[in-house]
Amino acid sequence: MSDIVxxxxxxxxxxxxxxYSPYSNFKVGAALLGADGKIYAAxxxxxxxxxxxxxxxxxxxGVMVAAGCTEIKEVLVLAEAPGDEPVSCCGGCRQRLNEFAxxxxxxxxxxxxRVLGTITMKEMLPMSFGPKQLAK
Ligand code: THU
Numbered sequence: 001m002s003d004i005v006x007x008x009x010x011x012x013x014x015x016x017x018x019x020y021s022p023y024s025n026f027k028v029g030a031a032l033l034g035a036d037g038k039i040y041a042a043x044x045x046x047x048x049x050x051x052x053x054x055x056x057x058x059x060x061x062g063v064m065v066a067a068g069c070t071e072i073k074e075v076l077v078l079a080e081a082p083g084d085e086p087v088s089c090c091g092g093c094r095q096r097l098n099e100f101a102x103x104x105x106x107x108x109x110x111x112x113x114r115v116l117g118t119i120t121m122k123e124m125l126p127m128s129f130g131p132k133q134l135a136k
Pocket of ligand 1: 021024028043044045046053055056088089090093
């Protein structure tokens with residue numbers, strides 16, 4: 001793992017430990033490298049009214065934006081799925097990340113041990129709709 005990926009992994013793992021997921025028992029941690037060089041990490045936060053639950057990526061974006069950063073340079077999502085299957089971002093989070101991440105930004109999918117796969121933003125959300133479409 002490169003130094004940045006290892007820092008993202010550590011931050012996502014620490015945040016994942018605080019995941020509030022009593023309904024799914026599926027703990028997720030997400031870490032974002034901001035254009036300011038800082039790492040922003042958070043976990044999924046569920047709710048008794050299930051649809052009000054929030055993914056780790058959405059939580060991390062909130063932390064980043066609240067700190068004054070609106071550009072993502074790299075992403076790592078950490079979860080444990082059966083058979084070491086990489087856990088990718090849900091459809092809604094692909095769109096949320098796309099708001100702040102350019103097409104070449106990479107998203108690492110990891111478990112607690114290692115990175116299981118890496119994909120670019122444009123591979124994860126092809127033909128995306130984003131801020132540029134509103135810029136006319
Ligand atoms: N989850 C995330 O935090 N990120 C994803 O991209 C996929 C799903 C969370 C939402 C819910 O709390 C739990 O995982 C099970 O779906």
